[in-house]
Amino acid sequence: MNKVIRIGTRDSELALWQANTVKNALTKLGHEAELVPVKSQGDLNLDQPLYEMGITGIFTKTLDVAMLTGKVDIAVHSMKDVPTTLPKGIVEAAVLKRANTSDILLHKGLDFLDSEGTIATGSLRRKAQWLNRYPEHNVVDLRGNVNTRMKKLEESSWNGAIFAAAGLERINLKPDDHLELGWMLPAPAQGAMLVVAMEEDEQSLDALAALHHFNSAVCVHIEREFLKVLEGGCTAPIGALATIENETVKFNGALFSLDGSRKIEVTKEIPLKKIESFGKNCALEILENGGKELMREIRRVIN
Structure with a gap:
């Protein structure tokens, strides 16, 4: 008898959207699936240190541990957040069709572009590229989930903040008044969703194979x-x-x-x-x- 595929997810709006997207796709294919909220790292009780498991991704550790300890069967990630080397026992099961790869600027007016200004981002890549184009600007750190970062921008004196277009589009938060940064190179695998499973979990791997998008996988693996x-x-x-x-x-x-x-x-x-x-x-x-x-x-x- 086929098991119910347990999909591990964090509780942010974007994480839940991604997990539900995979759940709905699996359900349409005739599989049973359910979401399993995963507690934060501080609540985990492990006998084995994280470094011994080969876990390095700051955004993926919690779900990796949940898979390795048998609490969930699969996990869905924004692929740009996933380390290039997966923990032992965990494998790529599907790369979904890639969405928008662009970065966008949410702003309070664009007059500052030709003078002094302050931009927020928690990404070294975005910061470096912004300063390469606008060396006279100041770039400040901005962290948190999408909703938190948007609220911080709204409450700040910053001129703008940089976001991945795909994340905002997925949860219908991309405002009409934004600037597409076509000159900014995205993070490797930006806009792609990766589903991982345990190496020996044949049922989950077989089910997820139908969600794999070949061209997207080729591109993100090169990146x-x-x-x-x-x-x-x-x-x-x-x-x-x-x-x-x-x-x-x-x-x-x-x-x-x-x-x-x-x-x-x-x-x-x-x-x-x-x-x-x-x-x-x-x-x-x-x-x-x-x-x-x-x-x-x-x-x-x-x-």
């Missing part, structure tokens, strides 16, 4: 390969975007200094059938063109 080779375990301002057009993969990636003053970029295209190691090769080109030295500088500041 994440690029990220993995560049990072080497260090968080850094890295943007990447791969797209597929007429059996050709087009890629644009870049590494920035923390203050945005330096940018090392690569733009390439390759036939879809020859994509093996494409992301890695693009990253190696960055490293050979000054990226090694820049990454050393970034590690000295961050680590």
